[in-house]
Amino acid sequence: MLDLRPLPTRILQSLLGALLPSCCALCGGHAQAAVCADCERAYVLQTPRCPCCANPTGALDSMRHCGACLAHAPGFDATWVACDYAAPLDGLVLQLKFGAQLALAPWMARVLQTVIAQDASALPDVLCPVPLGPTRLIERGYNQALEVARPLARALGLPVAPQLLERLRDTAPQSGAAPGERRKNVRGAFGVDSTFDVRGRHIGVVDDVMSSGHTLEEIAAVLKQAGAARVTNIVFARTPPHA
Known part of the structure; x- marks a missing residue:
């Protein structure tokens, strides 16, 4: 690479x-x-993906949206991912998230930078991490999304705004919620800090892993309501559709 x-x-x-x-x-x-x-x-294997949701397409033309995104366009506009959330890389995500292995974050950021450099799409104006709720942040002591966002922003020459997004309430972990409950679990959980003006701007939302996409879709909806022109997800790993 x-x-x-x-x-x-x-x-x-x-x-x-x-x-x-x-x-x-x-x-x-x-x-x-x-x-x-x-x-x-x-x-870390590159595979053709839908440019919107980043699910593998199994097709050579990765410029076309998948059927799911064509049928129901998400609130976000694009997604960059480095790999599938599968063994053995899923273990690295868990080590970063729950094991305080913070040295993994700069490596994940570098891998993401390489993926982004291969895409001709315009870079975001600013990066912001998915925020943790206050209780979880206190328990963990750090936000793994922010740990990835900081070195990635430096590598891309972009500003990072850790407080742009607010977590308005604690939510149950999406991994423990039933598939039909995940959208409801994050509804109304996020807001945009009033000191940030996102009108007409391209916002890059950084996270470690994307599973159902409901969290990122809720965030995109909040950003669009605040006037953002474009929202791009930047996540290290994407859970395959069957998982």
Whole structure:
């Protein structure tokens, strides 16, 4: 995978890697990042996806929307993802989210940067992470979406606005909600901070994983109601439709 980092950054990372060698989170071998180059090539596989919802299409033409998005257009306009939420990469998402393995976040951001660089679509004007509820943020001590958004914003040369989106109420984890209850679970859960003017702007919403898409669709609806012109999801992993 092409390394798009600036040369000084690559030199610094090489020096740090020599002085502070690390182990790959997947195979345990020597690595310059959280995941070694061999594992990255083996498991971070590009596949044709719907440009709107990022579900695999199984077709060579990834510019066409899938049938589901044509039948019912989501509130968001596009989705960039790095990989499917499947073994062994799903374990990395869980390590970041619940195991405080924060070193995984910059690696995920770099992989996402590579995916974005391969797309001719316009970059967002600003990135914002999906916010955690206050209770969950206190319990976890960090927001994994923000941990990915910060290095990604630096790599893309974009501002990041951690407070742009507000979590208006705590919700039950979507993973534990029945498929028919997930939309209801997040309805009215998000708002846009009144100090941010999103009118006419392209907003990039960053998260670690996208499953049913209801959370991101609710966020997109809130942003569009506030005047956003375009909403693009930027997520590391996408749960396959059958999961």
